[in-house]
Amino acid sequence: MNWATHEVTNQVPDLVDYNLYDSDQALRQGVAREGGGAHDASLLAYGAKLGEAASFALACDANNDKPQLEQFDRRGCRVDRVHFHPAWGHFMRQAFRQGMHCSAWEDNQMRPSSFSGVADFAAGGQVARAAAYLMHGQVEAGSLCPITMTSAAIPVLCNEPWFDTIAPRLFSRDYDDRDMPLAGKTSMMIGMGMTEKQGGSDLRSNTTQARPEGAGGRGQPYGLVGHKWFFSSPTSDAHLVLARAEEGFSCFYVPRWLDDGHRNAICLQRLKNKLGNASNASAEVEFQNATGWLVGEPGRGIATLVEMASFTRLDCVLGSAALQRQALVQALHHARHRKAFGELLINQPLMQSVLVDLALESEAATILALRLARTLDAVRGPSASRWHEDQAPRHQRSQTIGDGADSPSGTHNPAGIFAATPLDQAFVRILTPAAKFWVCKRGIEMAAECMEVLGGNGYIEEGPLARLYRETPVNSIWEGSGNVMCLDVLRAMEREPELADALLSWLRPQCLDDALLRQSVNDLRALCETKGASRQRVARRIAQDLVLLTQAALLRAHVPQAVADAFVSTRFGRAGRVFGVIGTPLEAETILGRAFNTL
Numbered sequence: 001m002n003w004a005t006h007e008v009t010n011q012v013p014d015l016v017d018y019n020l021y022d023s024d025q026a027l028r029q030g031v032a033r034e035g036g037g038a039h040d041a042s043l044l045a046y047g048a049k050l051g052e053a054a055s056f057a058l059a060c061d062a063n064n065d066k067p068q069l070e071q072f073d074r075r076g077c078r079v080d081r082v083h084f085h086p087a088w089g090h091f092m093r094q095a096f097r098q099g100m101h102c103s104a105w106e107d108n109q110m111r112p113s114s115f116s117g118v119a120d121f122a123a124g125g126q127v128a129r130a131a132a133y134l135m136h137g138q139v140e141a142g143s144l145c146p147i148t149m150t151s152a153a154i155p156v157l158c159n160e161p162w163f164d165t166i167a168p169r170l171f172s173r174d175y176d177d178r179d180m181p182l183a184g185k186t187s188m189m190i191g192m193g194m195t196e197k198q199g200g201s202d203l204r205s206n207t208t209q210a211r212p213e214g215a216g217g218r219g220q221p222y223g224l225v226g227h228k229w230f231f232s233s234p235t236s237d238a239h240l241v242l243a244r245a246e247e248g249f250s251c252f253y254v255p256r257w258l259d260d261g262h263r264n265a266i267c268l269q270r271l272k273n274k275l276g277n278a279s280n281a282s283a284e285v286e287f288q289n290a291t292g293w294l295v296g297e298p299g300r301g302i303a304t305l306v307e308m309a310s311f312t313r314l315d316c317v318l319g320s321a322a323l324q325r326q327a328l329v330q331a332l333h334h335a336r337h338r339k340a341f342g343e344l345l346i347n348q349p350l351m352q353s354v355l356v357d358l359a360l361e362s363e364a365a366t367i368l369a370l371r372l373a374r375t376l377d378a379v380r381g382p383s384a385s386r387w388h389e390d391q392a393p394r395h396q397r398s399q400t401i402g403d404g405a406d407s408p409s410g411t412h413n414p415a416g417i418f419a420a421t422p423l424d425q426a427f428v429r430i431l432t433p434a435a436k437f438w439v440c441k442r443g444i445e446m447a448a449e450c451m452e453v454l455g456g457n458g459y460i461e462e463g464p465l466a467r468l469y470r471e472t473p474v475n476s477i478w479e480g481s482g483n484v485m486c487l488d489v490l491r492a493m494e495r496e497p498e499l500a501d502a503l504l505s506w507l508r509p510q511c512l513d514d515a516l517l518r519q520s521v522n523d524l525r526a527l528c529e530t531k532g533a534s535r536q537r538v539a540r541r542i543a544q545d546l547v548l549l550t551q552a553a554l555l556r557a558h559v560p561q562a563v564a565d566a567f568v569s570t571r572f573g574r575a576g577r578v579f580g581v582i583g584t585p586l587e588a589e590t591i592l593g594r595a596f597n598t599l
C-alpha cells in the first residue's frame with residue numbers, strides 16, 4: 001500500500017545558479033552603451049558569483065539572524081558592539097572585493113587616485129559600480145547601506161587636507177571589520193548621522209551641539225553632545241555627523257575609536273526593529289562629548305552632507321531597480337514553471353499582460369538608473385561644490401534636505417560636482433530626485449504584484465518575495481522621502497530655470513512624432529508654469545511626468561521598438577492604475593524573452 005498522502009507536483013524549482021548579468025540584456029547592453037563596457041568581464045564574474053545557490057542561502061541567513069547589540073561587557077563596561085551573522089561578512093567582503101565602496105572614484109585602470117585634491121572619476125566607473133550595485137541588491141540589499149555611505153563620503157572628504165591619512169584605507173578592497181582603532185586596520189567604512197528625533201527632513205531642527213576643543217575651525221576637534229535617531233552601520237569606523245556649532249550647522253568626522261586607543265563617546269542606545277533591511281544594523285545613538293573633526297567650512301554642514309545625498313539618492317534608485325529586477329525574474333521564473341488550468345501561467349493572456357507590464361517597469365528603471373550613473377561619470381571638476389553659487393536669492397531657501405540652505409551665498413550644488421552641460425546638470429539636479437521619488441515608489445507596487453504572481457507561495461517567509469516586499473519601502477523613505485524629493489525637483493527648476501529648459505528642450509523633439517508623448521510633454525511644460533501655493537500640489541505630477549517622459553525617450557532611442565512602443569502605450573494616455581490593465585501587446589513573447597533569458 002502507498003501511504004503517501006500526496007505527491008509534490010507543479011511546484012517551482014528555486015531560481016539559483018544563474019548569472020545575474022548575462023541573463024539581463026537591459027543591464028548588460030546599458031553598461032556597454034553608457035561607457036562601462038571595459039568592466040564587462042568583471043561584471044560577468046560578479047553576476048555568476050551572486051547567482052550561486054550558496055549566495056541566495058547566505059542572504060537568507062544574514063536576514064533571518066538579525067544583528068544584535070551588546071552594550072556592556074560582563075564587567076559593566078560599555079562596549080557598544082554589534083554582532084552580525086557571518087553571512088553578513090560574506091556579502092560585505094564581496095562588495096569590497098568588487099570595489100563598490102570606492103571604485104566610482106578610481107581611475108580608469110581601477111587603481112586608487114592620487115589621494116589628494118578631488119579624486120578622479122573613473123571612465124565608466126560610476127556605470128560599472130551601478131551595475132554591480134544593481135546585481136548585489138537583488139540578492140542581499142542590506143549590505144548596500146554601508147557601501148553607499150562609504151562611497152558617498154569620499155567626494156566630501158577628499159577636499160580635506162588630511163584626506164591622505166585615510167585614503168589608502170578607503171580605497172582598500174580588503175574588508176576589515178575588526179572593532180579597533182583605525183591605525184591597525186587595512187580598510188574602513190563611513191556612515192552618516194543627520195536624522196534626530198524631532199526631524200529628519202527639516203535638518204534645521206537638529207539640536208546636537210558642537211563646541212570647539214581649541215581654536216575651532218576646519219580640521220579642528222570639537223566635542224559633540226546630542227543624539228541621532230537613525231544611525232545606520234553604527235560600527236563604521238567613522239560617521240559624518242551634522243551638529244550645531246557657533247557658526248551654524250557644520251559637518252563633523254566622528255571616528256568610532258580615537259587615536260589614543262579609547263573608544264569615542266558614542267553610545268549605541270538600541271538597534272531599530274525594522275520592517276525590512278534586516279541584515280543591516282541601524283541604531284539610535286547619543287554623543288556624550290564625542291570628539292569630531294570639522295569637515296568643510298564651518299556653518300556649511302548641511303551643504304557638505306547634501307553632497308553625499310546626491311550620490312546616495314542615485315543608490316536608492318539603483319537599489320529599487322535591483323529589487324524590481326529580482327521580483328520580476330522570480331515572477332517570470334514562476335510563471336514559466338507553474339501550470340493552472342492545464343496551461344503554464346506564462347502562456348495565459350491575462351498573466352502575460354501583467355508580466356509584460358512588470359518587465360517594462362523594470363527595464364525602464366534600469367535604463368534610467370544607468371543613464372543617471374553615466375551623468376556622474378561625465379561631470380567632473382575640481383571646483384566641486386562651488387559651481388553654481390550666487391545664482392539664487394537668499395529668500396528662496398527652504399529648510400529641507402536638498403536645499404543647501406546654509407550656503408553663505410544661498411545656493412549649493414547637492415552633487416558637489418562641476419557639471420559639463422546644462423543637460424547633464426539637469427540630470428543630476430532635477431532628474432535624480434525625481435527618479436528617487438518615482439522609481440522607489442514603483443518598486444513597492446512591483447514587489448506586491450510579483451508576489452501575487454507566485455500566489456500563496458509568494459506570501460510565505462521561506463519564499464523569495466517576502467524579503468523583497470519588506471525591503472522596497474526603505475528606499476523611498478531614507479535619503480529624503482518622496483515629498484521631499486518632489487520639493488527638491490521644484491526648487492532646482494525654480495533656481496536654475498536654464499536646467500529645466502535644457503531638460504524640456506531635450507525631451508520635446510523626441511516626443512513630436514508620437515501623439516501621446518507630444519501631449520504629455522506639452523502638459524508637463526504647462527504644469528511647470530504653475531505658480532504660488534498650487535505649485536507644490538503639482539510637484540508629484542511634475543516629478544512623475546519628467547521620469548516617465550525620460551524613460552520613454554531612453555527606451556525609444558536604445559531598445560527594441562516592441563519594448564519602447566509597449567511602454568508608451570501603457571504609461572501615457574489611458575495608463576492603468578495597476579499593472580496589467582492595458583492589455584497584452586502583440587509582442588508579449590518578444591518582450592518577455594528579452595526580460596529574462598538564462599539560456
Ligand SMILES: Cc1cc2nc3c(=O)[nH]c(=O)nc-3n(C[C@H](O)[C@H](O)[C@H](O)COP(=O)(O)OP(=O)(O)OC[C@H]3O[C@@H](n4cnc5c(N)ncnc54)[C@H](O)[C@@H]3O)c2cc1C
Pocket residue numbers: 191192193194195198199200201202230231232233274277282400474477478479480481482483484487
Ligand atoms: C532603515 C533606516 C535607516 C536610516 N539610516 C539613517 C542614517 O544612517 N543616518 C541618518 O541621518 N538618517 C537615517 N535614516 C533616517 C531617514 O533619512 C529619515 O527617516 C528620512 O529622511 C525622513 O525623516 P523623518 O523620519 O524625520 O520624517 P519627517 O521629516 O518627519 O517626514 C515625514 C513625512 O513628511 C514628509 N514631508 C516633510 N517635509 C514636507 C513638506 N515640506 N511638504 C510635504 N511633505 C513633507 C516627508 O516626505 C515624509 O513623508 C534612516 C531611516 C531608515 C528608515
